[in-house]
Amino acid sequence: MSLIEHGGESDMVHHWSRDAWASVRANEPVTVAVYLAHGFELLALSSALDVFRLANKAAAREAFRWRTVSHWGEAVRASCGIVVAADADLAQERRYLQQLERPALALICGDEPDEGRETKVLSAWLRECRQRRIAIGGFGSGVAALAKAGMLNDRKCAIHWEELPAFKERFMRVEAAATVYEVDNDIWTCAGGTAAFDMLVELVKLNCGEPVAVNVGELAVAGRVRTGDERQRLPLLRQHGRINPTVVKLIELMQRNLATPLTMADLAAAAGLSRRQVERLFRNDLGRSPCRYFRELRLEHAKLLLAQSSMPVLEIAVSCGFVSASHFSRCFRETHQIAPHEARNLSAGRYLGV
Template sequence: MSKQMTQTKKRSLVFFLVPHFTLLPFAGAIETLRIANRMLGYAAYEWRLASVDGQKVYSSSGIGIEVNSSLADERRFLGGENRPNMAIVCSGIYVEEFNNKSVNAWLREAYNRNVAVGSLCTGAHVLAQAGLLNGKRCAIHWENLPGFSETFPQAEVYADLYEVDGNLYTCAGGTASLDMMLNLIGQDFGEGLVNRVCEQHLTDRVRSANDRQRLPLRARLGVQNSKVLQIIELMEANLAEPLSLLEIADDAGLSRRQIERLFRQEMGRSPARYYLEIRLDRARHLLVQSSMPVVEVAVACGFVSASHFSKCYRELYNRSPQQERAERKLTMSSNRTGVVV
């Protein structure tokens, strides 16, 4: 890239804030662009903030952020000199309750006008509602992945840090927004600037899009036995159609008795009990992150009947699936502007 091009290249972005958006990925994305500008010595990246009505939006931490424009303004800007190069949806918890047809229309129009469209944290949910992720690769926070997969089966969702599919940029949230912005900066100005921004960030390496979101099982569970870890990975990959202990034993090259002994030693419970608990954990995510009927949640988590599912759920969580969902709605209604936990 010539020096003249480097000094004139600019990209404008609009960050659209959804109520209860997560501050960390939002701030990380903007700070990465700000540092790039500082290293370049000019405002190569410009941004503004938008909301549905142009009013302050409260994050999940209860901090309100003032915005520069409303959705009506942004739709008008698409036809003029203020049209952005990129529109990024910033959301967080409760995103499944946000369904605004005007926002969906704006995102589709922006995309059709060759504006890059992106998302941070759970924002892929909004892009999918707009119909932009059908047949497209995308990333979303691991905690929201089960509900997202069930709600939007046409999207190719991955537990990656971020995904870039053509003019669509999706990020899993947390610190992954830094990585996605570094990818953007690299496209625009090359590896040299990326490295300088990383030094300012105190970041020792640039993570790839396919780096894992979560800690490895070994670190997450505090388990060192490789056979136990192999079996748990097998269980997590087969939640909708649970494997029998005999099938697991064949895959692991162990006897049923050996597996029973290993799990009681390493996990403090039987393999059957552990398998049940991770299926119920997925069910809990589906109950609070989707509107799937309870019977469909049961089937998606490998239960043969809703009654058996409800019995197991109540035994573990001391409340029924219906109560879980009702409590979630009550929490949402009482935390519209305050700190959300």
């Protein structure tokens, strides 16, 4: 993927006055190195690169340039099967760190298998980038590569909601959240997918100014650009209309207390309402009681841990607030029509759909 060609783009019509454009900082191009691991998510990559392309178009200059990198310089197959060529191998990229071509930002798209040589070399490159004060970031599973390199210890990061339970168990020093994206000390992380678009529009705003960032959203026909602290989802709600803010607040409280289930008295006190009022809000908005919703939330958390971790069933039961493995197994079977140990033996695709 070579640098963007600008043919004809300088003639586009912008939506701001000359005074607004005069305030945009005319910096040197920001060079971005994007590392591709096999099985990376194409949607995240294309979302990111199109932000850079559209920023160049909106700014009518080369605000960003980028190159793709793989371990050996080989073409890399995405999870959807499409193969993407690499511009450089990791050895060359490490040499760039001492040259004018060094990047201002290194982004990791996908994660290498654990304990392999690729992981060790990738971690070494990331540490070198930090030593040279180069910003780093990751999309989706690429965030795990940053964590394995020790880059996220005692820092905030965004993780895809489906991967969050296992990630928290594995990297206990990392402050992981199911937000759209996080930026902590020049470390940019997002959940993957279209969250890469939202995150990098913020990068464009920092480097090119808000008018360019807004124009990128318009050119991409984005309904709106999300802020980093927005939730990726409200769990267990497949289709819903407007949710009462008090219900959202209580759901977030439940998510923070999965291991120590809250009582109706706790929920009512947190909302500043009576038990009956809290019950009515949940039944009106979600069609079930707060207690039932909380149990479903804990069981979903357990389902993700069973699929993504090797934790014993008893530990999963305790971490999800069940008093015993037998109680957990009974509740899990009632909800999913399958026992926890049987679910773990299924393939991930079949299991997550139970």
